[in-house]
Amino acid sequence: MDERVREHADVLVGWSARIEPGDDVVVDVAEGAHDLAVAVAERLGGIGANLMVTYGSDEVTRAYLCAHDGVFEASEGELALFENADAYLRLGGGRNTAATADVDAGARAAYRRAHSEIREARMDTDWVSTVHPTRSLAQQAGMAYEEYQEFVYDAVLSDWETLAEEMARVKTRLDGGDTVRIVKERDDQPRTDLTMSIADRIAVNSAASVAYDSHNLPSGEVFTAPYDTGGEVFFDVPMTINGRRVRGVRLVFEDGEVVEFDAEQGEDAIEAVLDTDPGARRLGELGIGMNRSIDRFTDNILFDEKMGDTVHLALGRAYDSNLPAGESGNESAVHVDLISDLSEASRLEIDGETIQRNGTFWFEDGFEA
């Protein structure tokens, strides 16, 4: 086994999920993530955690959803499994990123709605989502396989403690602020000028560890849960949503809700997301990507949204970690991220003060306020 696979498992189990002896851990293995599953099982065995392994196969999901009449039920047993779990480790990495491309969007949304309680229980655990580099993901990224492995391991095996310190500065600004404004004025794309409230919301310093309320490996973003969004925004980073290619999405918000939208490609995929439930038309997340070891877009949200000099907004559910105790955030069965590149002709403001301009933060050399 490639020694980097074991190092990945070490970071996942140790730094990210903080697994302890006796923890009940559910590990979900995508079709192409077998080797990482073996390394993770070895690590969990060494710690003395309890292991249960589920199979996260896109082809199995597709077959099930396509054959089903669309009236889904949740299983009590599956709910109990996650209610009792201490941690959930999702090992992504499939064999075909388009494996569910022909699944009816309505069936997909109905399934998600029926499983929302199970999903909540899963997200109440110390969950972490990562990916094993597969040829399919390399292809999606437009990269050779070995080149892609380098890319993934560079991102996963980062110096998380140092990045966490840098991100803490942005978290402090967001926590103290009331309003965020994102402005981008490029000649080659629709204008972005979006304002949202973040008052009383708590930003998460997402340093790839549950100890930071961060659930992705790699991570490297600071995110919060905005509300009362108004204005327009253009997402210039292409991506794949529910197996569909999406590019050039424009959203217009009024009073917190999407009131107009279009896309250069994959508009129906966006429409299906927006139609899932009322919460899918509101934002659940504003994230500021700060991980510069992710140096290119690879059409994989786990990496793209963390890339330095980007910002992403998610339609749908807000994370509890952004909410003061007792306060509820936006609720939805979906959480779909869309990304905008802020490296040029852009600025990010908090309460009227520019904190990032053209991809440079106020605390970095070269910043002009």
Add this chain to the structure above:
Amino acid sequence: MDERVREHADVLVGWSARIEPGDDVVVDVAEGAHDLAVAVAERLGGIGANLMVTYGSDEVTRAYLCAHDGVFEASEGELALFENADAYLRLGGGRNTAATADVDAGARAAYRRAHSEIREARMDTDWVSTVHPTRSLAQQAGMAYEEYQEFVYDAVLSDWETLAEEMARVKTRLDGGDTVRIVKERDDQPRTDLTMSIADRIAVNSAASVAYDSHNLPSGEVFTAPYDTGGEVFFDVPMTINGRRVRGVRLVFEDGEVVEFDAEQGEDAIEAVLDTDPGARRLGELGIGMNRSIDRFTDNILFDEKMGDTVHLALGRAYDSNLPAGESGNESAVHVDLISDLSEASRLEIDGETIQRNGTFWFEDGFEA
């Protein structure tokens, strides 16, 4: 997809497990059984059952067991999952039948003991175990891949109703009988002369369907739960137990327990089984193989024990289906089958009456009592 994979899924879900709309079904997928999992998911979706998929990877299991200190716990969540499940479909078919060969036998037994309650809950569901034909299993059988596929599908896609009628005749004899005696006198192997009580035990007509209390696909055996075993028995069919090659096992029983044993190969694997717990030294099953569409030994217990003109005995736990209500049978964390070929120089007696001689039953042409 090979159409036979879909037919296999149809027989498994329909005839074998009798899945109904709304059933909670846990499907366990071995490393090489992906295609069958897709076909089963399609069938379950069509019925409107609820699906959860687990990953039964031998390599993951090995990594976990080898790294663990050996003091295992069961997870409450996993127990709840199976307590709530209506059915459990185990899709075997790995990529290396020796994948767990170097796992310490003590660790394996300790793990099984810690998971006995979970296993009981799983066996209280409408569980069915089958295999998808893989190259690894073909190799184990000493067969070409396509030849092995033919073999598996011939066995799986049998005429189960007709076989069930034939097996019903043997069940009637076993249900009415008190004592079974197995005698084999071949010059080239140790003598077999074993007697066991079956009084008040209920034979199962194992016609590959939960409707017959039968949980294997393929099946084709009649089995019961013997006790008070005495005498000696030689198992001439080679097999693989816990990843170890075992051949020529001889057991001597007194007062129901193994008091002496040896093997031409793999004796330590047998010893580890016997040392699991006290119940592992007693028999949990006597099975009479009656499936003549299984026409050769393939070193896979699922098929070998069903082969016509064989008998098998299992060390360890008895199945509840063989016991009158309220009576408890032999208990153990293991259930390990050993097989003897009765096609030559052999006879099977019930209460002194020969019911099979040299592989021919009393109701078949050519039988001499």
